[in-house]
Amino acid sequence: RSASQLSEAVDQVSSEELEALAFLIACMPPRDLVTIKPELLLETTSLAFTARATMPWGSAVPDSLFLEWVVPYVQANETREQWRPMMLSLFGPQVQECSSVEEAVVLLNREVFAQLGVSYHATKRPKPDQSP
Numbered sequence: 001r002s003a004s005q006l007s008e009a010v011d012q013v014s015s016e017e018l019e020a021l022a023f024l025i026a027c028m029p030p031r032d033l034v035t036i037k038p039e040l041l042l043e044t045t046s047l048a049f050t051a052r053a054t055m056p057w058g059s060a061v062p063d064s065l066f067l068e069w070v071v072p073y074v075q076a077n078e079t080r081e082q083w084r085p086m087m088l089s090l091f092g093p094q095v096q097e098c099s100s101v102e103e104a105v106v107l108l109n110r111e112v113f114a115q116l117g118v119s120y121h122a123t124k125r126p127k128p129d130q131s132p
Contacts, residue, residue: 005038006025006033006041008038009038009041009042010025013042013046016049017049019067020048020067020071021041021042024071024072025041036080043082044071044073047088048071048084051070052070054092055092055095056096057098057099057100057101057104060100060101087112090115095108
């Protein structure tokens with residue numbers, strides 16, 4: 001993507017989301033700078049903030065952890081795809097009932113694997129860093 005396309009994305013976010021979007025762009029691997037569509041970054045950022053705002057424990061997630069582990073559109077070498085809407089739809093209602101971040105993490109660790117059939121066993125999953 002060109003710098004102007006990323007600049008246009010920056011111009012479309014709220015002041016609250018600006019730091020997160022700037023963080024994503026600053027930390028993007030070079031290959032993503034030319035392949036990731038700005039729409040993916042905008043949706044990722046928006047849904048991360050929506051999730052944080054709608055969970056009763058969302059404000060307890062420190063900004064540093066939120067930026068590093070919630071906002072990113074990908075971890076490591078996962079496929080670059082729009083998985084966040086599906087994850088929020090499937091698991092948002094479940095973690096909405098949790099009373100703490102810790103309770104939500106335990107629930108997600110159990111439910112994501114079970115509901116999506118995810119296994120990290122070397123012979124059952126072709127690549128360890130697959131997105132949902």
